[in-house]
Amino acid sequence: MNTDEAQATPGAHAFTPEARDAVYHAIFSRRDVRGQFLPTPVPDEVLSRILTAAHHAPSVGFMQPWNFLVVRAQDAKRRVHDAFARAHAEAADMFQDEKRAMYQRLKLEGILEAPVGICITCDRERTGPVVLGRTHMKTMDLYSSVCAVQNLWLAARAEGLGVGWVSIFHQADLQQALAIPRNITPIAYLCVGYVSHFHDRPELETAGWLPRLPMEELVYFEQWGRRDDRQPLVEHLRRDQAAAQRSRRAGAV
Ligand SMILES: Cc1cc2nc3c(=O)[nH]c(=O)nc-3n(C[C@H](O)[C@H](O)[C@H](O)COP(=O)(O)O)c2cc1C
Structure with missing residues (x-):
């Protein structure tokens, strides 16, 4: 993939899904x-x-x-x-x-x-x-x-x-x-x-x-202390926190 193609493709330099999951698994099960x-x-x-x-x-x-x-x-x-x-x-x-x-x-x-x-x-x-x-x-x-x-x-x-x-x-x-x-x-x-x-x-x-602590209480927008539950990111944070919990359980061996 050349530089122009890479710029046009989000995630062009991402790991394979398996390798990426392994990185997150190490993080959540540490x-x-x-x-x-x-x-x-x-x-x-x-x-x-x-x-x-x-x-x-x-x-x-x-x-x-x-x-x-x-x-x-x-x-x-x-x-x-x-x-x-x-x-x-x-x-x-x-x-x-x-x-x-x-x-x-x-x-x-x-x-x-x-x-x-x-x-x-x-x-x-x-x-x-x-x-x-x-x-x-x-x-x-x-x-x-x-x-x-x-x-x-x-x-x-x-x-x-x-x-x-x-x-x-x-x-x-x-x-x-x-x-x-x-x-x-x-x-x-x-x-x-x-x-x-x-x-x-x-x-x-x-x-x-x-x-x-709940993630959504820790993430502020644009200035210190400003939370905004209408931001789509907040819903993602809630979901990912639940996924992190599942990942760390899978690692509890
Ligand atoms: C800077 C730092 C110092 C720590 N010191 C101790 C310690 O002296 N004794 C201990 O049992 N845990 C210590 N911990 C581990 C934390 O208690 C632990 O990371 C935290 O409770 C979260 O648990 P987890 O690392 O299993 O996710 C330390 C962690 C950090 C980052």
């Missing part, structure tokens, strides 16, 4: 995994694929500010877990009454059970002080590393690997546990491994912590 890790080792060729997917994330000014610290040694995992335990105890005290009891019942990490930990970081000085696209919004480099996290998370889902993001740390504790220098920002500590099953809904939703 879960944050805490409690279902199996001890089965993750082969290096699989680990390499998901890390390479992460490295192909977008980044501001093509800065690629990330590193990937692979944690397989039990003593390193133990240090990370100790850092989690300290912050977790503090966090519980910040909730009141029934919410605190609920918080304490939640499993919020799989640091010791997951065969692999991956800490994704951000080197904010990687390409010098002036970065194309980051000149006025300084946090864009951090967001770039978050994009790497999401790429890895989705690729892992396609590989049948669960990923759980653990953020309940004092940043300095996590840095100390993994000898991360002060000028490097840890973005995500990810627990990675094969799983017994994927839940079909977020665990926090099932536990009654918070519900998924």
Whole structure:
């Protein structure tokens, strides 16, 4: 297909329906995994694929500010877990009454059970002080590393690997546990491994912590806060949200 034909045909560059459905299926059936890790080792060729997917994330000014610290040694995992335990105890005290009891019942990490930990970081000085696209919004480099996290998370889902993001740390504790220098920002500590099953809904939703928000309340038109139920898009959003639910159920295996 030449450029003119492609311009005349909407979706000319779309994936085949099967490939497109596979992408959406990965998105809707991805879960944050805490409690279902199996001890089965993750082969290096699989680990390499998901890390390479992460490295192909977008980044501001093509800065690629990330590193990937692979944690397989039990003593390193133990240090990370100790850092989690300290912050977790503090966090519980910040909730009141029934919410605190609920918080304490939640499993919020799989640091010791997951065969692999991956800490994704951000080197904010990687390409010098002036970065194309980051000149006025300084946090864009951090967001770039978050994009790497999401790429890895989705690729892992396609590989049948669960990923759980653990953020309940004092940043300095996590840095100390993994000898991360002060000028490097840890973005995500990810627990990675094969799983017994994927839940079909977020665990926090099932536990009654918070519900998924309705899409149509989140989409505004032309200016902040302006909703418009007469827009045909709104009906599509409702339908697609229901379809997403079906897709994630099909993925709950
Ligand atoms: C930035 C970030 C930090 C998170 N930190 C934690 C965490 O410390 N412990 C945990 O159990 N889940 C953590 N999560 C996972 C969320 O709780 C989870 O994504 C959310 O409940 C929706 O569930 P789902 O990912 O299965 O769709 C984190 C997610 C993000 C994006």
